[in-house]
Amino acid sequence: MQVLVIGAGVVGLAVARAAALAGHDVIVAEKADAIGTGISSRNSEVIHAGMYYPTGSRRAKLCPRGNRMLYDFCETHGVPHRRCGKFIVATNEAEHSRIEAIQAQGRINGVEGLELIGGNAARDLEPELSCIAALVSPDTGIIDGHGYMLALQGDIEAHGGAIAFETPVERLTPTLHGWRVTFGGREPGHLDVDAVVNCAGLSAQTVARTIEGYPLTRIPEQVLAKGNYFAYAGRPVFTRLIYPTPVDGGLGVHVTLDLAGRMRFGPDVEWIDHEGYDVDPSRAASFYARIRTYWPGLPDGSLVPDYAGVRPKLTGPGEPAADFMVDGPANHGMPGIVNLFGIESPGLTSSLPLADDVVALLTA
Structure with a gap:
């Protein structure tokens, strides 16, 4: 399966790595000229333990598991942490x-x-x-966030994946067997893929609105x-x-x-x-x-x-904090599309198990 991941922040890179390790052909489309230039470069770089989150929430399930996985990843990949x-x-x-x-x-x-x-x-x-x-x-604990992202990028490329920088996604159109992706940037064009994962962070809602046929009511504020x-x-x-x-x-x-x-x-x-x-x-x-x-x-x-x-x-002042929103085919009815909304803290800590869950949705 050819998988396009939109966004080369920490979550997008983790998803692309998980897809590449699962044997898929992976391309990451990043509108900036480097990895991790958005949310991923402007946080506390904390490895969270997971004690705050409501019982049964996606954050409560992913963060403690991600904590253990992230320490193991840092040890095996030489990522500075403490x-x-x-x-x-x-x-x-x-x-x-x-x-x-x-x-x-x-x-x-x-x-x-x-x-x-x-x-x-x-x-x-x-x-x-x-x-x-x-x-x-x-x-x-604490982690070198950029070092972590570089290690994820290294695994992606070691398993045949690639990152296309300065490649904004402008439109996603369903085809008989997948999706046609229209790119802008320095080298505009089209690419046909089997599946797309929207990990665009602050731009996730904007990207979702470019998906032809995607229910607008499923795009959270x-x-x-x-x-x-x-x-x-x-x-x-x-x-x-x-x-x-x-x-x-x-x-x-x-x-x-x-x-x-x-x-x-x-x-x-x-x-x-x-x-x-x-x-x-x-x-x-x-x-x-x-x-x-x-x-x-x-x-x-x-x-x-x-x-x-x-x-x-996904929620404002005085409202209970919303959970991570992972909108897959079982939710919206469109095969080969997963949108991630509201992936804030503890997104970095949760990135590895979240990535595994997202890749599983592509083949479910």
Whole structure:
């Protein structure tokens, strides 16, 4: 089977790899001139454990499995990573109840090693931390996201697949045995394939609208939530990721570390109506206030605007977070088409098992 994957972000590359490993002929169409230039290059690069997500949801099933698969992949492919662990901290009794609920949900989801410790025990491990309790997640870690995508690309190409850069998909038309794909870009033209997987991230809804005959009622509204990050100007004071309790639309302004030893804070949640990546320096005020609830020693003037990402959400402010949406032939009735919508966090962690599930849909 010849499979076209639209989008060379982390999920698209994982899907293309899974299809290539399954013996399919694979081409990835990417409108940019490199891999991972969108959502995949603007996140926390965290390997999540999977304790937050509702029972039975696709995220609850995929994230814990993806956590284990991703660590194995990193080991076998030489992708830089570190299992640094994470604290979800409570600074008052209400938050204490919330982290107890997160622990219970994590156990339901099959997350291993979760442990609730008191504030003194947390400070013994992270002396700068201020909290009354912390939920310890030993299997949370950090990864070189670009290194991961390069390894996926290497596997794709080693199994005969290819990536066509600067190749935007303009139209998908059903044929007798599959799909005719119309491309724009530097070398416009057509290609006939058996199956198409739409992994276009922020452009997934736009791509879906180019599919002739695809029910428009199945295309969910996209809601954009910008996540801003501020870098810390000094030396890191934490050795683990430090998360507050979750907020509407995200996991809260947390301490994130990278493999180069830098510490930054974010993301927050800024609901926006168009894609944009400028970080407003004035947002630092709310960062200082939130961070000082668990790190009172944060010095004035130490936060510097860093970068921003945009989450492709399917629900807006005040609404329960939507699950990943994987719309395959059994849902919409069109053979050889799978659309992925709303693949935000924990998309990177979930990418390998998600890819296996998507490829299975193509031959079901």
